Amino acid sequence: MDGSDYSNYAFDWYMKNAYHKGDHVIFVHCPEYHTVVQSPMVMADVTVLTDMWKEEEKRIKELLEKLGQQMKDHGIGGKVKSIGGSPGEVICQVAKDENAQLIVTGTRGMGKIRRTLLVCRHKDDHKN
Secondary structure, three states, X not given: OOOOHHHXXXXXXXXXXXXXXXXXXXXXXXOOOHHHHXXXXXXXXXXXXXXXXHHHHHHHHHHHHHHHHHHHHOOOEEEXXXXXXXXXXXXXXXXXXXXXXXXXXXXXXXXXXXXXXXXXXXXXXXXX
């Protein structure tokens, strides 16, 4: 969950098509700090990096609070997790750790083929 239209659509889809009263839902947010670190402004001044980092941390905190409120507003039990790393790997690890029975994710605006490859992997392709 990143607050985008794609993640909001995925949540709406879940509520309409898969939600059952009593479900325990885990929202996973994977902050991607590389956009802060790769900014051309970082080369100019370290204080710029510090300010950008603090601003990103503030944005993430606000998003996590919003996601928690979204759960409450819909009467859903669960939790919100923020874990840095590659989103696909993080989501799969959280799903494994939490014994998830379903993963619902947005597409990030990718085309049909790329979207399918991100979601559907052959069982022999998974690392144990």
